[in-house]
Amino acid sequence: MTGTRNSGRDRHCVKAALAEVEKLHSDRNYRQASGLFYVEGVRNFVSAIDRGLDISTLLFSEKLLTAPLARKLVRQSRRSGVPTVSLTPEQFRRISHTPRASGVSAILRQPWVELPKVSPQTGLCWVVLESVRSPGNFGSLIRTSEAIGGAGFILVGGRIDPFDPNVVRASMGSIFRQAFVRTTFSQLHRWMRSNHCCGVGASPDGAAELHQFDYPRSTLLVLGEERRGLTPQQRNLCQHFVRIPMVGKADSLNLAVAGSLLLYELYRTAKK
Incomplete structure (x- = not known):
């Protein structure tokens, strides 16, 4: 029974995260009101971590993410309490806007x-x-x-x-x-x-x-x-x-x- 509740909660988190990414991609008013923005790819993810930016949500696909450094940073972020959503390769590709989905992305606070x-x-x-x-x-x-x-x-x-x-x-x-x-x-x-x-x-x-x-x-x-x-x-x-x-x-x-x-x-x- 507990597993069923967790599974339902996970599905809800994934659905909400995917919807938020789509809004951040397409709706400037939402980006401005929320104070958030979306980045994708190993280079952007590592740079955001290096600069100490505030991560609202971290999204990753275990199967797609192959870069050792990025995998290590994902593990560290999860351990430090950053909200993290695990996606299937198909789910990650739905929100990817690059020729080859890297398997890692993040919703960040805008650093004004x-x-x-x-x-x-x-x-x-x-x-x-x-x-x-x-x-x-x-x-x-x-x-x-x-x-x-x-x-x-x-x-x-x-x-x-x-x-x-x-x-x-x-x-x-x-x-x-x-x-x-x-x-x-x-x-x-x-x-x-x-x-x-x-x-x-x-x-x-x-x-x-x-x-x-x-x-x-x-x-x-x-x-x-x-x-x-x-x-x-x-x-x-x-x-x-x-x-x-x-x-x-x-x-x-x-x-x-x-x-x-x-x-x-x-x-x-x-x-x-």
Whole structure:
């Protein structure tokens, strides 16, 4: 009789976990209201553990999960009391969005940081964004920022969701090594003044080309949305504007390319 009750409870836990994963995949409002996001794969799971992120639920398939380190971390997480759901290979594949299901995934608490608690001296620089058109491009930009030692991203307003599954996937684990701040323009203005930050915006009307500008130490790199460029409020954050030279017929670059060029120029300047 006890086994029957446990079996029913297990089935209920599996059903609830699978339903929650589907909602986190598809419903941004649910991600925002719950403060949760979903990650899949050994790299993401190990990175989340390394960074000490709060795991709401750990999901794994004994048969699919073959990586020794990940198996060890699953055992350790279960022993430490992390809520864990064991899935069959078929159940895990239902929620997998990768070509080859790895057998491990997790529902995590979104690791937001409050603006007053961060320093402009942390990392090489911060990137300021208001909106992006492509989650994949944003994920790629996160990878570049992590690669050059950037601190993270200051997101103004509520348009950008860094925990969108497409962003997480494109970041290739770099999302766990970047900080994310949500704020308003007025709060950011005050923080920049009190911390003596320099806003540098990327714009076709910039006075200098990106490689001709001497970037200050406490630089905030302000990037506009791919199609519209910098908004008036973003421009008000900037003391300087730099442009990316283009001699062909193209009149713009996507966010990942433009942002990466500027981030590596900041890196090159800092190494002088």
